Amino acid sequence: MKIETITLFVEDLPPTKKFYQDVFGLEVVFEDEVSAVVKFGDLMINLLQAAEADELIEPARVAGRDSGSRVLLTIAVEDAHAVCAELQRHGVTLLNGPIDRPWGRRTAAFADPAGNIWEIAQELPGA
Structure with missing residues (x-):
């Protein structure tokens, strides 16, 4: 599947x-x-x-955009800081991050114009 x-x-x-x-x-x-x-x-x-x-x-x-998020779509990346810089060059405002998480990932989140939340996630060394 x-x-x-x-x-x-x-x-x-x-x-x-x-x-x-x-x-x-x-x-x-x-x-x-x-x-x-x-x-x-x-x-x-x-x-x-x-x-x-x-x-x-x-x-x-269908829930409205202002009802809150019910999904997080994650993209694996090699370098969270570089991807965040690229997102910002495209005018994307980060919701949070980059943040080193206790589960061994460096993440940052952002929303598309419809309010769907995306996350980038970099695996940290030793995780």
């Missing part, structure tokens, strides 16, 4: 798609009026207008 696609619900598709293209350098592999799919290695990320998501998850409801 492997995860093929993660769908993220977004309120404003154009700036969120631009974020994934500019910050992560991802290619759009599919796009229509309500979604854009970007390729992240072997994983696809479907950016879907939140208003279109209800039918996919009913009877559950």
Whole structure:
């Protein structure tokens, strides 16, 4: 088994798609009026207008951006400080970090324009 696609619900598709293209350098592999799919290695990320998501998850409801985060997506990196500097060059504001964690990782977190939280994580020597 492997995860093929993660769908993220977004309120404003154009700036969120631009974020994934500019910050992560991802290619759009599919796009229509309500979604854009970007390729992240072997994983696809479907950016879907939140208003279109209800039918996919009913009877559950789509939570609003201000409801709080329910997911943290982690990317393994070699140098957290260098990646944080690159993120900041792209205008990304870090939520926290880099922080050396007791479980042997140096992490930093940031949000995309839709409020989805991403983390970079560097394995520390001896961990």
